[in-house]
Amino acid sequence: MIYKFNMNCPDCATELSVSEHQSGDIVLCKNCGCEMELLNKDPLEIRVIEEEK
Numbered sequence: 001m002i003y004k005f006n007m008n009c010p011d012c013a014t015e016l017s018v019s020e021h022q023s024g025d026i027v028l029c030k031n032c033g034c035e036m037e038l039l040n041k042d043p044l045e046i047r048v049i050e051e052e053k
């Protein structure tokens with residue numbers, strides 16, 4: 001069974017659909033390119049990975 005859910009990017013609010021398949025539980029926003037780490041699925045908990053600039 002593939003676990004799937006929708007979430008909104010904390011940065012640009014684009015709706016993203018995420019599946020458990022995603023490697024390393026890293027979610028990449030297709031709109032702004034920000035990376036989020038999936039900490040917990042239920043309840044949903046994410047952490048934005050800050051990029052060094």
Ligand SMILES: [Zn+2]
Pocket residue numbers: 009010011012013014029030031032033034
């Ligand atoms: Zn985004």
